[in-house]
Amino acid sequence: MNTFYCGRQTTTSRNITLLNEHCPLDTPDGVLPPFNFGIFLDSLKNRNLDHIKFEKKFFYSFWWGLRNLSNFGTNLITSTYVWENLFAILISVVGLLLFLYLIGNVQTFMQMEATKTEERRQKAEEDEETKQKISMKMLDVRRWISENKFPDDVKEEIMDSMAKILKQDKDADVHKPFLILPWQTKRSVKRHLFMGTLKKVNRLKGMNEKVLTLMCDCLKPVTYGETSFVFRMGDPLDCMMFIIQGTVWTYGSSDNQVGQGVSSMAIKRVGKGYIYGEELLDWASDCFNELPVSSKHVKSQTKVEAFVLLAKDLETVVSRCKT
Numbered sequence: 001m002n003t004f005y006c007g008r009q010t011t012t013s014r015n016i017t018l019l020n021e022h023c024p025l026d027t028p029d030g031v032l033p034p035f036n037f038g039i040f041l042d043s044l045k046n047r048n049l050d051h052i053k054f055e056k057k058f059f060y061s062f063w064w065g066l067r068n069l070s071n072f073g074t075n076l077i078t079s080t081y082v083w084e085n086l087f088a089i090l091i092s093v094v095g096l097l098l099f100l101y102l103i104g105n106v107q108t109f110m111q112m113e114a115t116k117t118e119e120r121r122q123k124a125e126e127d128e129e130t131k132q133k134i135s136m137k138m139l140d141v142r143r144w145i146s147e148n149k150f151p152d153d154v155k156e157e158i159m160d161s162m163a164k165i166l167k168q169d170k171d172a173d174v175h176k177p178f179l180i181l182p183w184q185t186k187r188s189v190k191r192h193l194f195m196g197t198l199k200k201v202n203r204l205k206g207m208n209e210k211v212l213t214l215m216c217d218c219l220k221p222v223t224y225g226e227t228s229f230v231f232r233m234g235d236p237l238d239c240m241m242f243i244i245q246g247t248v249w250t251y252g253s254s255d256n257q258v259g260q261g262v263s264s265m266a267i268k269r270v271g272k273g274y275i276y277g278e279e280l281l282d283w284a285s286d287c288f289n290e291l292p293v294s295s296k297h298v299k300s301q302t303k304v305e306a307f308v309l310l311a312k313d314l315e316t317v318v319s320r321c322k323t
Contacts (some may be wrong), residue, residue: 038079039088069095134166137174144177154188161185176305178221190216194242194307197273203281211321218313224248224304231276231298236291239308240277246304247271250296269301277309284314 037044043064068076073092078084141162145155161181165172172180178189191213198204198212219242224230230241230248251267279292291311 036079038081038084039076041077065091069098072096072099130170133170137166137170137172138162140174141177144174148189148193150189150192154192157185157188176221187217190219190307193244194219197242197275201275201278201281203278203285208321211317214317214320215309215314218317219307219309220313222306222308224300224306226300226303229297229299230304231294231296233294233297235294237277237279237283237294238291238311240280240314241275241298241306241308243270243272243274243276243304243306245272245306247301248274248304249299249301250276251299252296280309280311280314283311284318 043060068091072095073088076088076091078088138159141158145158150158158177158181162174162177165180166174174180178186181189194216195212198207198215204212222241224246231237233252247269248271249267249269276296276298277294279295283289283292
């Protein structure tokens with residue numbers, strides 16, 4: 001270093017080895033220093049300009065910058081030197097911008113966390129509501145199982161199937177559980193509900209169980225509204241009906257005689273367990289000649305749920321059993 005500038009004094013003497021000889025850093029109390037070092041005073045006092053290790057210089061400089069950026073340069077005591085003041089202003093502005101950036105990110109983070117918390121709360125409420133809804137629907141399924149007295153293996157199969165269905169669609173209609181069951185479970189249900197019934201039909205007593213099983217598998221669910229005709233007397237009898245819910249009227253009078261002096265003995269009310277259309281079995285045994293006709297009117301009194309064995313399905317069963 002050939003030249004030192006200290007206040008109004010400039011020297012070019014090569015014998016000067018210490019800055020403190022002409023620009024002392026420490027002065028007695030009440031005595032103004034010959035030169036105002038401004039923001040560089042701390043660094044000079046800490047001898048950061050000496051030949052010291054790079055790590056010490058780096059971490060001191062890093063801490064100095066971090067400290068002054070974090071308080072927006074308010075601790076900086078500058079001299080009147082223009083570039084020094086501009087540098088201090090830059091530190092203050094950058095510190096303020098970084099602070100605003102931090103506040104913005106913190107606010108965004110808090111909003112995101114609040115949104116996630118609300119979403120988790122809503123999801124928890126929805127899950128709880130879904131569980132309650134599924135529990136209520138499963139109660140209806142258990143009631144249906146109890147009414148039909150399913151054995152344990154079929155009961156377990158139904159419950160497992162319904163649990164999977166309700167997990168996929170919590171709004172599934174379980175008032176008619178049979179309609180939404182998978183086909184394997186439907187087959188088990190039909191065999192339980194109707195195997196014993198078919199064995200009691202006179203024309204099927206002693207029939208091979210394989211044939212009865214095929215007949216059970218071909219049964220299809222149907223629903224009839226109140227006061228609707230299921231069969232009319234004289235119409236082709238194209239199916240065999242098994243009632244599982246509701247009641248129907250059966251009578252042999254013509255339509256214009258209903259309610260006009262017809263004996264009450266001619267009208268019969270039947271319900272669950274009633275089978276109509278056994279004549280179709282004779283038709284199947286007679287090598288499928290002309291379809292029989294209904295010998296009665298069958299009219300629903302209430303909403304009726306039933307299973308039917310269609311003539312074409314019965315024909316298929318007979319054909320399969322012959323091969």
